[in-house]
Amino acid sequence: MSVWEKSSTVRVVPSARPRKLAKVPFVELADGRLQGVVSSGSDIGRVYVSSVEAGTYAFACSTNNNRPCGGAHGWFCNHIRALVGEAVLQYGAERVARYLKVEVAAEEPDAHSLTDAMTATHPAQGDRSAAAQVFSRFLRHLAYLELTPVTAPLPEMQWFPTTRAVA
Template identity: 90%
Template sequence: MHGSGVLSVWERSSTARVVPPARPRKLAKVPFVELADGRLQGVVSSGSDIGRVYVSSVEAGTYAFACSTNNNRPCGGARGTFCNHIRALVGEAVLQYGVERVARYLKAEVDAEEPDADSVTAVMAATRPAQGDRSAAAQVFSRFLRHLAYLELDPTTDPLPEMQWFPTTRAAA
């Protein structure tokens, strides 16, 4: 509610405003990216197999990283350093959220004159991060699949049953 007590259109519907991306991005390589659970995490398409995706993540502050297939097999390129999937994830996160927000979230102090995804990755890689726990991959992949399911729905302002747990602003009748 606003100071006037009048609800805006988006507050009366089952939809919410979405913050637009900092810059447009292509979803083919990195269809899902989020800053959540103390990590930059997402789903990255395989460059060699159209049926394979990787779930990649970088932990804020420690930069511990994990990368594995959707079948929980470890990424062959993530041995002691960031693989190309993680580099692509950072790049797309910067496009989605902006370099300042990504660097702040990851606690990466970038000194570059004009920071970009490569400078954020370089700061993190310079700390020689360890491989992290891959246990969150299932949750990240599940959220990605749930987001895909919403894309198949027709646009509507009708309530979605799985969103009923959100508090309502209307008084009970």
């Protein structure tokens, strides 16, 4: 058994390229969507929860207290464009395209070509109901960053099955 398997921490897959977390502190490919938290460009105390659904590219963007984004009216707002850009940095363009089921004509896709391919389909605005779950997951990730690194198990992680065989 390797050292990381004996600790309470999980091995983290490194980003495809380094990211700056100030604009998009949280991005994930989960629940059939690209989703994350994007900082407001005008108000330091406001963040937006943005998402793009795989396959349909239905998009949603609202503040953390569920007020709709003023820029997401019939097209991707700047928050969603920033989210796609950071997802490409985090996961790589090919993985993001594969997850979102985007057909890109470019040989080497990038965030711009992914966004262009998705918006060419004229996606509809999606359901904002997942915003609370995404924001809650973001807050939980922030809480883990405040913990001091230890090898002892975390109580809230005890429900994970163990890989050891029971004698």
